[in-house]
Amino acid sequence: xxxxxxxxxxxxxxxxxxxxxxxxxxxxxxxxxxxxxxxxxxxxxxxxxxxxxxxxxxxxxxxxxxxxxxxxxxxxxxxxxxxxxxxxxxxxxxxxxxxxxxxxxxxxxxxxxxxxxxxxxxxxxxxxxxxxxxxxxxxxxxxxxxxxxxxxxxxxxxxxxxxxxxxxxxxxxxxxxxxxxxxxxxxxxxxxxxxxxxxxxxxxxxxxxxxxxxxxxxxxxxxxxxxxxxxxxxxxxxxxxxxxxxxxxxxxxxxxxxxxxxxxxxxxxxxxxxxxxxxxxxxxxxxxxxxxxxxxxxxxxxxxxxxxxxxxxxxxx
Numbered sequence: 282x283x284x285x286x287x288x289x290x291x292x293x294x295x296x297x298x299x300x301x302x303x304x305x306x307x308x309x310x311x312x313x314x315x316x317x318x319x320x321x322x323x324x325x326x327x328x329x330x331x332x333x334x335x336x337x338x339x340x341x342x343x344x345x346x347x348x349x350x351x352x353x354x355x356x357x358x359x360x361x362x363x364x365x366x367x368x369x370x371x372x373x374x375x376x377x378x379x380x381x382x383x384x385x386x387x388x389x390x391x392x393x394x395x396x397x398x399x400x401x402x403x404x405x406x407x408x409x410x411x412x413x414x415x416x417x418x419x420x421x422x423x424x425x426x427x428x429x430x431x432x433x434x435x436x437x438x439x440x441x442x443x444x445x446x447x448x449x450x451x452x453x454x455x456x457x458x459x460x461x462x463x464x465x466x467x468x469x470x471x472x473x474x475x476x477x478x479x480x481x482x483x484x485x486x487x488x489x490x491x492x493x494x495x496x497x498x499x500x501x502x503x504x505x506x507x508x509x510x511x512x513x514x515x516x517x518x519x520x521x522x523x524x525x526x527x528x529x530x531x532x533x534x535x536x537x538x539x540x541x542x543x544x545x546x547x548x549x550x551x552x553x554x555x556x557x558x559x560x561x562x563x564x565x566x567x568x569x570x571x572x573x574x575x576x577x578x579x580x581x582x583x584x585x586x587x588x589x590x591x592x593x594x595x596x597x598x
Contacts, residue, residue, distance in 0.1 A: 301421035335372025346504035357516035395420025459496025469501035518586035530567035
């Protein structure tokens with residue numbers, strides 16, 4: 282296989298993974314879209330409940346992009362307030378770490394079983410058929426991840442690919458790569474999954490993968506930003522706040538990223554598990570810091586993005 286063929290095979294597997302993620306998220310929203318909206322709408326009373334709901338919803342749907350875009354839409358419709366949305370956004374960053382854990386535990390081999398089960402169930406009557414489609418796409422996610430791992434293995438012998446990985450080992454460049462790649466493909470799960478697969482193959486050190494997954498957190502905010510362009514000012518403020526939270530988190534961690542990555546790798550033992558732990562610790566730490574400080578942060582964000590009068594109006598909804 283030539284270098285170009287290997288590259289296109291790997292890219293095709295990544296596209297298949299992305300298709301599986303989108304299909305799984307879509308089928309879950311078709312099955313329980315109204316329930317998910319009502320669930321998110323119930324979080325206005327407590328930032329902690331919003332944080333929990335955002336984390337759980339994202340872990341189930343396997344897409345922080347879908348949850349943050351839906352949150353912006355609910356804010357635009359005045360179903361939830363700007364303040365309530367911030368807790369959901371912070372929680373969604375924690376929920377998106379579920380993909381990293383599933384890949385690090387090497388569960389990709391279960392994909393074909395879920396694909397067959399889902400295909401069989403989808404032929405049954407309506408409600409079971411819809412659930413069958415979700416199961417099919419869930420299996421496709423893991424099957425595609427397994428395929429990505431297979432297709433990336435020959436690239437370890439390609440000088441250009443190795444040289445690119447060596448460049449990405451600089452922390453600032455790793456964060457940039459994760460951010461840009463995620464913004465382009467609109468999925469931090471793909472970036473995180475591929476990074477962990479490369480670590481499992483011994484192609485990428487865990488210390489280099491950790492900045493990439495942190496950068497992926499920042500890049501994942503692009504979906505809500507794009508979705509909010511056609512919405513009102515409060516929805517745009519929600520999407521922008523999501524970007525600021527994630528970017529601020531990356532900047533806070535950046536001076537300590539070498540020490541942080543080294544400590545997690547030493548403690549975790551397994552390199553791929555270390556990336557999953559680092560991803561979780563980063564998002565939980567940043568989420569809790571901003572959540573505790575929300576009383577001080579939210580009024581400032583409201584004034585910056587909405588102005589004094591609009592901020593008071595948004596707070597009443």
